[in-house]
Amino acid sequence: MSDESQELGITESKSHKPGEWYAEVVQKAGLADYAPMGGFIVTKPRGYALWEQIQDALDGWFKETGVDNVYFPMFIPESFLEREKDIVEGFDPEVAWVTQGGHDELEERLAVRPTSESIIAPFMADWTRSHRDLPLRLNQWCSVVRWEATETKPFFRTKEFMWQEGHTAHATNEEAWEEVWTRLGQYERVYEDVLAIPVLRGKKPEHDKFPGADTTTTVEALMPDGKSVQGGTSHHLGQSFAEAFDITYVDEDEEERTAYTTSWGLSWRALGALVMTHSDDQGLVLPPTIAPTQVVIVPIWQEDTKEDVLEYSESIADDLEAAGFRVELDDRDERNPGFKFNEHELNGVPLRLEIGPYEVDDAEVTLVHRPDNEESVEDREEIVDTVDDHLETIYEKLYDTAAENLESNIREADSPEEIMGTIGKHGGYVKVPWCGDPACEEAIKEKVSAEIVMQPLEDQGGTTAGAPKAPDDEDATCAVCGEPADQLAYFAKSY
Numbered sequence: 001m002s003d004e005s006q007e008l009g010i011t012e013s014k015s016h017k018p019g020e021w022y023a024e025v026v027q028k029a030g031l032a033d034y035a036p037m038g039g040f041i042v043t044k045p046r047g048y049a050l051w052e053q054i055q056d057a058l059d060g061w062f063k064e065t066g067v068d069n070v071y072f073p074m075f076i077p078e079s080f081l082e083r084e085k086d087i088v089e090g091f092d093p094e095v096a097w098v099t100q101g102g103h104d105e106l107e108e109r110l111a112v113r114p115t116s117e118s119i120i121a122p123f124m125a126d127w128t129r130s131h132r133d134l135p136l137r138l139n140q141w142c143s144v145v146r147w148e149a150t151e152t153k154p155f156f157r158t159k160e161f162m163w164q165e166g167h168t169a170h171a172t173n174e175e176a177w178e179e180v181w182t183r184l185g186q187y188e189r190v191y192e193d194v195l196a197i198p199v200l201r202g203k204k205p206e207h208d209k210f211p212g213a214d215t216t217t218t219v220e221a222l223m224p225d226g227k228s229v230q231g232g233t234s235h236h237l238g239q240s241f242a243e244a245f246d247i248t249y250v251d252e253d254e255e256e257r258t259a260y261t262t263s264w265g266l267s268w269r270a271l272g273a274l275v276m277t278h279s280d281d282q283g284l285v286l287p288p289t290i291a292p293t294q295v296v297i298v299p300i301w302q303e304d305t306k307e308d309v310l311e312y313s314e315s316i317a318d319d320l321e322a323a324g325f326r327v328e329l330d331d332r333d334e335r336n337p338g339f340k341f342n343e344h345e346l347n348g349v350p351l352r353l354e355i356g357p358y359e360v361d362d363a364e365v366t367l368v369h370r371p372d373n374e375e376s377v378e379d380r381e382e383i384v385d386t387v388d389d390h391l392e393t394i395y396e397k398l399y400d401t402a403a404e405n406l407e408s409n410i411r412e413a414d415s416p417e418e419i420m421g422t423i424g425k426h427g428g429y430v431k432v433p434w435c436g437d438p439a440c441e442e443a444i445k446e447k448v449s450a451e452i453v454m455q456p457l458e459d460q461g462g463t464t465a466g467a468p469k470a471p472d473d474e475d476a477t478c479a480v481c482g483e484p485a486d487q488l489a490y491f492a493k494s495y
């Protein structure tokens with residue numbers, strides 16, 4: 001191995017030092033770098049390309065379901081922020097303020113948006129006159145700033161992060177619930193179909209919901225290190241924002257009514273979950289559904305075979321490209337095949353096609369799967385169908401591994417000691433009957449920094465709020481305090 005190829009390699013181990021390993025993969029696979037100011041990162045081309053894949057998928061689904069994109073200012077006047085008291089209290093410790101413009105002190109300081117309800121809602125009020133203006137569905141792709149003083153972890157913990165935030169207004173509570181479930185379903189679909197990560201759906205406990213929300217619903221993904229990631233949240237805001245910002249409409253019967261609103265967001269934390277879930281000690285592993293390059297063709301030649309090998313490789317690249325695959329033919333002269341293998345492995349290209357003189361002579365292709373190095377030799381003739389099959393198999397391998405991790409890491413407990421012991425030993429989710437008292441969660445949180453990340457619901461769709469699922473046993477008692485328990489809760493450590 002040359003010095004250069006050692007430079008490429010990942011030196012930390014995922015199982016022993018997941019934090020260091022994660023930081024190394026993100027940097028060496030060219031996803032992101034640290035900015036000069038603590039808490040900020042620079043998203044590099046390969047990282048941004050992944051974010052664009054998520055954007056493309058979600059944005060398409062949003063538009064198919066009646067959402068229009070808009071853009072609002074990144075600054076919010078303090079007086080606007082103060083109109084909804086829960087938002088002020090909820091975000092106060094994390095808001096960054098602008099107090100000066102040029103050389104002049106501002107008359108009213110401006111908040112850098114931590115979320116945009118307070119600047120969007122007044123305009124929604126303006127644009128909503130009659131029932132015919134509803135539903136109103138707006139979305140913006142932007143970044144927000146939350147000044148947390150914690151250690152930077154690219155895509156998981158940064159002061160500024162990219163996301164989309166949807167904001168909608170509806171005539172009825174039922175329509176607002178339908179909206180909440182539609183968006184949560186789309187988040188679930190991004191995780192499962194694009195990122196190959198299974199998720200759990202449910203709601204946040206009352207004391208942990210979005211400031212001002214009626215209900216916060218969530219999709220949660222379990223990482224291989226046993227911690228849960230809040231993958232995306234969809235909030236039913238009831239009428240609190242509509243009341244604070246006068247989002248009212250004249251109904252068919254000429255009566256003035258207050259609308260119901262929702263908001264929903266998914267951030268680039270999804271990229272963090274993607275890297276953490278599938279990648280390994282060789283570097284990034286990407287499902288073909290999101291990989292900017294799905295297939296790399298590496299020709300292997302000597303001087304006397306170069307022309308034939310390249311011509312054959314090009315014809316395969318052309319066929320695959322014409323069929324719509326994202327293909328790269330790596331015909332760089334100055335790099336040997338071994339170097340190329342390592343580099344594409346590090347960058348997570350799901351499928352590698354190796355083509356040398358033997359493949360040319362036998363009209364075959366050698367295919368290697370990134371996740372497990374499984375190698376097979378197939379006929380050149382059916383290459384488009386063959387590649388399609390192999391990419392599907394690679395997606396399934398990744399999804400199945402993540403699904404197994406999830407299934408085998410949901411455990412039950414019926415005492416505080418058992419909850420803490422299980423989380424300490426295995427991580428993952430601990431599913432318990434809960435009385436609903438936040439004090440019972442606090443007792444666990446203080447000792448092992450695990451909290452209730454999700455409560456499964458009876459119904460998670462349609463036009464109604466799902467009630468929290470009840471324990472199977474009617475006489476179940478709270479795993480923490482022993483009082484009667486009418487709901488289930490999932491404890492976990494989380495990112």
Ligand SMILES: [Zn+2]
Pocket residue numbers: 434435436437440478479480481482483
């Ligand atoms: Zn209790």
